[in-house]
Amino acid sequence: LAKTTQPISMDSYEGQEVNITCSHNNIATNDYITWYQQFPSQGPRFIIQGYKTKVTNEVASLFIPADRKSSTLSLPRVSLSDTAVYYCLVGDINAGKSTFGDGTTLTVKP
Amino acid sequence: DAGITQSPRYKITETGRQVTLMCHQTWSHSYMFxxxxxxxxxxxxxxxxxxxxxxxxxxxxDGYVVSRSKTENFPLTLESATRSQTSVYFCATTPGQRFSGANVLTFGAGSRLTVL
Structure with missing residues (x-):
C-alpha cells in the first residue's frame, strides 16, 4: 500500500494562507497525488490532484517537488468553512493500492 | 437523481444479526468501493x-461480504454483526481504469451503523 504521513492537526486564523504537507516516500512512477476534504458527517470530496510541479484550481494549489516524495496543499485566505479534515492519497485506487491515513484536522479560528 | 446514494443512512442493530448496507450509483462507473x-x-x-x-x-x-450482480449496485453485508463493526461506512466510485494513478473517488453520504 502507498502510505502517506501528514501532521495530525493544524490551527489557523481566518484570512491566512494554510500549507499542509504530506510525505509519500514510496510513491510510484505512475502515481498521482490527490487531496480530499472531509466535513463532519460527510464523505470526503476531491479538492485537487497533481503529478509534478504546481497545480492550481479555484480552491487550492498543490506544490510537488521534483523528487515527488512529498507534496504541499496550499489553501489561500482560509475561512471558518475550511475547518475540516484533509487527506492526501497516492497510489492506484482501482488496484486497492492506496490508503487513507488519519488526515490533518485543520481548525480555522475567527 | 444522478450520483451515488447509500441506504440506510442510520442503522442500529444487535450483535449477531445480519445487516446489509446498500450503495447505488447512476453513472455506470466500473469501480466501486x-x-x-x-x-x-x-x-x-x-x-x-x-x-x-x-x-x-x-x-x-474480515466479517464482511460483498456482491455485485449489477454495475450500479454494490451491497455490503455484515453476516453476524459485532460491536467492533460499529462505524461509519462510505461507498465510493471512480470512473477510471486500472493502472491509472489519476483516478478520483466520489463518495456517498455514508451509513452510520451502531451494533449493540
Missing part, C-alpha cells in the same frame, strides 16, 4: 469491485 471510518480516524478499505461479478479484498475485509 466500501470504506469504514472509525471515530477520529481515516478511512480503511473493506472491499472493492472492478466490475459486475468482480470483487477484491481491501485492508479490513
Amino acid at each position: 466500501w470504506y469504514r471510518q472509525d471515530l477520529g480516524h481515516g478511512l480503511r478499505l473493506i472491499y472493492y469491485s472492478a466490475a459486475a461479478d468482480i470483487t477484491d479484498k481491501g485492508e479490513v475485509p
Whole structure:
C-alpha cells in the first residue's frame, strides 16, 4: 500500500494562507497525488490532484517537488468553512493500492 | 437523481444479526468501493469491485461480504454483526481504469451503523 504521513492537526486564523504537507516516500512512477476534504458527517470530496510541479484550481494549489516524495496543499485566505479534515492519497485506487491515513484536522479560528 | 446514494443512512442493530448496507450509483462507473471510518480516524478499505461479478479484498475485509450482480449496485453485508463493526461506512466510485494513478473517488453520504 502507498502510505502517506501528514501532521495530525493544524490551527489557523481566518484570512491566512494554510500549507499542509504530506510525505509519500514510496510513491510510484505512475502515481498521482490527490487531496480530499472531509466535513463532519460527510464523505470526503476531491479538492485537487497533481503529478509534478504546481497545480492550481479555484480552491487550492498543490506544490510537488521534483523528487515527488512529498507534496504541499496550499489553501489561500482560509475561512471558518475550511475547518475540516484533509487527506492526501497516492497510489492506484482501482488496484486497492492506496490508503487513507488519519488526515490533518485543520481548525480555522475567527 | 444522478450520483451515488447509500441506504440506510442510520442503522442500529444487535450483535449477531445480519445487516446489509446498500450503495447505488447512476453513472455506470466500473469501480466501486466500501470504506469504514472509525471515530477520529481515516478511512480503511473493506472491499472493492472492478466490475459486475468482480470483487477484491481491501485492508479490513474480515466479517464482511460483498456482491455485485449489477454495475450500479454494490451491497455490503455484515453476516453476524459485532460491536467492533460499529462505524461509519462510505461507498465510493471512480470512473477510471486500472493502472491509472489519476483516478478520483466520489463518495456517498455514508451509513452510520451502531451494533449493540
